[in-house]
Amino acid sequence: MIQAWFDHIVDAVVPQADGSLPTARRAADAYARRAKADNTRRAYRAGVRAWCDWCDLHTLPCLPGRAADVVAFLAAERGRGLSVNTIDLRRAAIRYLHYVAGLPVPTAEAQVTETLAGIHREAADRGQLPVQKLAVTASVLHDILAPVPDDLAGLRDRALILVGFAGALRRSELAAIRVEHCTSRERGISLTLPRSKGERAGKTVTVALPYGTTSLCPVRALQRWQEAAGITEGALFRRLYLPPTRREGGAGIQSRLVVGLEALDPGSIARILKLRAAAAGFDPDLVSGHSLKRGALSTGMERGVHPTRLKQLGRHKSYAVLDTYLELGDPFEGHPLNGVI
Numbered sequence: 118m119i120q121a122w123f124d125h126i127v128d129a130v131v132p133q134a135d136g137s138l139p140t141a142r143r144a145a146d147a148y149a150r151r152a153k154a155d156n157t158r159r160a161y162r163a164g165v166r167a168w169c170d171w172c173d174l175h176t177l178p179c180l181p182g183r184a185a186d187v188v189a190f191l192a193a194e195r196g197r198g199l200s201v202n203t204i205d206l207r208r209a210a211i212r213y214l215h216y217v218a219g220l221p222v223p224t225a226e227a228q229v230t231e232t233l234a235g236i237h238r239e240a241a242d243r244g245q246l247p248v249q250k251l252a253v254t255a256s257v258l259h260d261i262l263a264p265v266p267d268d269l270a271g272l273r274d275r276a277l278i279l280v281g282f283a284g285a286l287r288r289s290e291l292a293a294i295r296v297e298h299c300t301s302r303e304r305g306i307s308l309t310l311p312r313s314k315g316e317r318a319g320k321t322v323t324v325a326l327p328y329g330t331t332s333l334c335p336v337r338a339l340q341r342w343q344e345a346a347g348i349t350e351g352a353l354f355r356r357l358y359l360p361p362t363r364r365e366g367g368a369g370i371q372s373r374l375v376v377g378l379e380a381l382d383p384g385s386i387a388r389i390l391k392l393r394a395a396a397a398g399f400d401p402d403l404v405s406g407h408s409l410k411r412g413a414l415s416t417g418m419e420r421g422v423h424p425t426r427l428k429q430l431g432r433h434k435s436y437a438v439l440d441t442y443l444e445l446g447d448p449f450e451g452h453p454l455n456g457v458i
Contacts, residue, residue, distance in 0.1 A: 119180050119214075123165045126150065126217050127158050150217075156289075164210025167194065180218055184226040187211060191232055201240045208233060251394070251403040253412035254419070258282055258333060261397045269345055269374045270357055274389050276335070276342035277354050277381075281409040283335040284308060284324040285430045288383040288406035294353045295380075296343075304328060305336050322432060352380035414439070 129147040132140050153161070168190060172179035177186050187208070195204055212224040223229065253261065262278065265271045281291050290310055300307040305327040326335045342348075346355070356377040381389075383406065390408065391401040410431065417427050424436060433439045 120166050120169050160206045161210040161213050164207045165214050181220045182223045184223040184228050187223050188232040195236050250405045251408050252415040253408040254416045261394050272342045272345050276338040279335040279338045282413050283326050285410045285413040288386040291386050292383045296350050346376045354381045
């Protein structure tokens with residue numbers, strides 16, 4: 118089946134080198150697939166599965182697909198309530214399916230582009246605009262961290278949040294940090310990211326975590342967490358769990374949290390941020406794994422930091438991408454024509 122073939126292709130394992138040309142070509146294909154992030158590959162698999170199932174239902178060819186069938190599929194997906202973002206991902210998945218198969222891409226045709234534009238406009242007319250996630254700026258960060266206690270979980274979550282903010286890190290980047298990635302410097306910590314979404318060439322990226330002079334200092338928060346957890350190697354931000362309660366003489370003994378060996382996964386990091394935000398009175402539905410990154414860049418912009426430095430902090434390839442993370446604050450206070458009109 119095409120779905121099974123696509124799943125295998127997307128998750129291709131690099132074969133052991135044997136000096137042969139066929140193996141080298143398979144390895145090249147596998148490396149090319151690795152250029153896509155894990156989340157992207159998952160979204161593409163879901164999109165291809167939905168496309169193939171729909172084509173089977175209507176006795177249509179899914180590979181190669183036809184533009185007329187693609188637009189009907191996208192319209193049907195929208196008709197059953199899928200968001201505009203999901204529709205965009207469905208189109209991208211079909212495009213990638215044809216790309217890896219070496220076939221002409223039907224999604225590039227004008228009728229597909231026009232249909233997608235109409236879906237976007239219809240959604241806007243109905244007020245179905247993308248929900249703007251909360252930017253966890255410095256002021257918001259103070260409010261979120263104020264009720265966090267100094268117990269083991271609190272120390273971990275405080276360090277996690279402050280490191281994510283100071284480094285403008287994504288949740289996947291936070292989850293991947295290991296002790297050996299952190300190097301102490303005179304002015305803070307030099308954090309080496311083995312992988313970063315903005316660096317498609319696979320090069321390591323270095324992020325500065327400076328010493329602070331306020332309660333938002335990421336370096337001191339990280340040191341407190343490491344000391345309390347006894348972490349000297351391996352994953353930096355780990356799962357905490359309660360061991361089974363022992364009973365002696367019929368009386369239960371309260372267990373204490375134990376630091377595990379496994380790193381937190383990106384989903385857990387997002388949930389931690391949501392829970393801490395909710396405890397401080399914020400709507401957790403407006404908080405996402407990107408809220409720390411958005412808040413760091415917005416805070417820098419409010420302080421008048423040059424866009425070039427913000428682009429460097431966010432590790433973006435273009436200013437257009439940077440714009441999607443920035444919150445412009447009070448539009449009257451910062452109006453470009455103040456003092457002129």
